[in-house]
Amino acid sequence: MIKTIQISKIIRHIELRRISPRGVERLKAKIEKMGYLPEHPLLVAKAKKGYILLDGFHRLQALKALGIETGPVHVDTTLTNEADMLRRARQANEATESIIPTTFVDDAELVWRQLDAGRTQAELGKILGWTREKVRNYAALKKIGAQAWQVIGTTFETAVPTADDEGVPGNGTTVPTFTEGLLRSILDLTPEQQLTLVTDLANGVIKKAQFKAMSQAYQSRNEIKAFAQNELTGVDTEFVDRALAEIDRGAYDKDWQSTEHPKLTRLIQSIREEWEQKIGLQIILGDFEVEILALPDNSVDLALADPPYNISKQGKLVKTGVEFVVADFDGDQEWDSASQAEFLERLEGWVKQWARVTRPGGAVISFCDKVLVSDLWWLYQQAGLVPKNIIVWEKTNISPTGLVRRNLKSSAEFMVWAVKPGADYVFNETDGWDRGVIMRAPICGGHERVKDDKGNTLHPTQKPEQILLWLVEVFSNRGDVVLDGFAGVGSTGAAARQLGRKFIGIDNNPGFVEAMRVRLA
Numbered sequence: 001m002i003k004t005i006q007i008s009k010i011i012r013h014i015e016l017r018r019i020s021p022r023g024v025e026r027l028k029a030k031i032e033k034m035g036y037l038p039e040h041p042l043l044v045a046k047a048k049k050g051y052i053l054l055d056g057f058h059r060l061q062a063l064k065a066l067g068i069e070t071g072p073v074h075v076d077t078t079l080t081n082e083a084d085m086l087r088r089a090r091q092a093n094e095a096t097e098s099i100i101p102t103t104f105v106d107d108a109e110l111v112w113r114q115l116d117a118g119r120t121q122a123e124l125g126k127i128l129g130w131t132r133e134k135v136r137n138y139a140a141l142k143k144i145g146a147q148a149w150q151v152i153g154t155t156f157e158t159a160v161p162t163a164d165d166e167g168v169p170g171n172g173t174t175v176p177t178f179t180e181g182l183l184r185s186i187l188d189l190t191p192e193q194q195l196t197l198v199t200d201l202a203n204g205v206i207k208k209a210q211f212k213a214m215s216q217a218y219q220s221r222n223e224i225k226a227f228a229q230n231e232l233t234g235v236d237t238e239f240v241d242r243a244l245a246e247i248d249r250g251a252y253d254k255d256w257q258s259t260e261h262p263k264l265t266r267l268i269q270s271i272r273e274e275w276e277q278k279i280g281l282q283i284i285l286g287d288f289e290v291e292i293l294a295l296p297d298n299s300v301d302l303a304l305a306d307p308p309y310n311i312s313k314q315g316k317l318v319k320t321g322v323e324f325v326v327a328d329f330d331g332d333q334e335w336d337s338a339s340q341a342e343f344l345e346r347l348e349g350w351v352k353q354w355a356r357v358t359r360p361g362g363a364v365i366s367f368c369d370k371v372l373v374s375d376l377w378w379l380y381q382q383a384g385l386v387p388k389n390i391i392v393w394e395k396t397n398i399s400p401t402g403l404v405r406r407n408l409k410s411s412a413e414f415m416v417w418a419v420k421p422g423a424d425y426v427f428n429e430t431d432g433w434d435r436g437v438i439m440r441a442p443i444c445g446g447h448e449r450v451k452d453d454k455g456n457t458l459h460p461t462q463k464p465e466q467i468l469l470w471l472v473e474v475f476s477n478r479g480d481v482v483l484d485g486f487a488g489v490g491s492t493g494a495a496a497r498q499l500g501r502k503f504i505g506i507d508n509n510p511g512f513v514e515a516m517r518v519r520l521a
Contacts, residue, residue: 234521
């Protein structure tokens with residue numbers, strides 16, 4: 001049914017695509033020149049208080065712009081719901097595409113609106129006559145950033161013929177560069193990368209083949225950056241950004257194709273070392289006997305260590321608290337099972353290095369087994385240190401049962417404390433320990449225990465932070481440098497960081513070092 005109505009009675013429209021200002025201007029010019037022809041009525045459906053426009057939105061805008069208040073409409077009386085109206089509007093729009101072509105930009109935005117309104121992809125596919133895969137592909141285009149999408153839409157807008165065009169322009173502008181398939185390659189890129197690529201393609205700076213190649217390069221670079229960010233977890237943003245800027249230069253693209261990524265690994269290590277130096281945190285993977293040689297004389301305020309005890313052949317400790325602590329570490333660990341003579345020779349070397357790097361007035365404290373107390377005391381003296389006392393850690397959560405041989409329970413560990421002469425030594429007060437020779441605290445357990453990916457205890461002799469907090473607070477001051485040459489999973493470092501001390505941790509176990517980095521970061 002065709003009738004003439006007041007244009008103001010059209011209260012809303014079925015939105016299929018974005019408005020094209022150039023298209024409206026073209027229609028205005030034609031109407032001014034030829035008048036509005038009745039054989040091209042607007043398509044509407046009846047509503048309670050007026051009409052719903054199904055097709056002819058650009059014509060309607062042209063009529064309003066010209067001040068025309070009435071116009072011919074075709075009223076479709078067969079439509080009973082919104083889905084039917086959308087389907088009819090789509091059919092009518094496709095029939096008039098020669099006037100203002102519908103682009104995949106319009107289709108994508110239609111899909112977004114309908115899905116946002118609550119329609120499922122399956123429902124929308126039936127309305128549009130599309131496969132569900134096509135609906136899904138168009139829905140995915142919403143991952144393109146707003147600025148890049150505006151560039152894409154503008155490219156299609158400028159391809160619309162003007163009022164003076166006799167037909168399709170011959171300069172190729174009506175065949176836009178972008179397609180839905182091409183744009184799939186940039187969906188996972190950053191908004192900035194998307195904008196760069198679509199702008200260069202729209203301006204003719206690159207061709208389609210280059211667009212795809214650069215998309216792949218950006219994707220690979222994003223993977224590299226994600227890897228680097230994960231490796232630099234906990235590092236200050238300014239240092240991470242420096243690494244990402246280096247990656248963006250493209251210098252690591254080929255390196256990423258190899259299995260080991262040696263260049264990228266060196267970059268990450270150098271950035272981490274810079275950060276650690278800045279915040280007073282150095283974590284070093286390597287043997288103590290080698291790495292300690294790089295530290296200057298008199299550069300450490302407190303050398304606090306829990307080195308091997310050389311006890312792996314002495315048997316096993318039974319359940320302590322809620323965890324089993326195995327003293328022989330599954331039998332015959334090379335690092336903790338040397339002959340007595342060999343071990344004492346190594347221990348002498350460690351003491352000499354502790355004495356060298358510790359400043360006058362600084363402290364040296366080493367955990368040790370009961371049979372090594374006198375040896376350690378004597379070695380301190382030979383290295384020029386002044387032994388002050390033996391500290392006993394009494395473990396308060398040793399199990400009351402479970403003896404494995406006829407002997408007294410091993411419920412204590414020992415430390416020998418010495419100072420380097422030449423200045424007054426530090427001896428602060430602290431809460432919880434009266435600075436007597438005995439300190440009481442439970443064995444490390446629960447959430448404090450550092451675990452591996454499978455939930456197993458990572459370090460067999462991890463010391464409780466409470467003991468280390470007391471030692472760090474009593475024997476050093478805020479801002480001092482604390483060294484642990486056998487740092488394990490970083491318990492001494494955790495105590496030092498909590499108390500505002502700088503920390504140098506050395507360990508030769510890659511798994512321990514990685515756990516320490518994560519823990520202290």
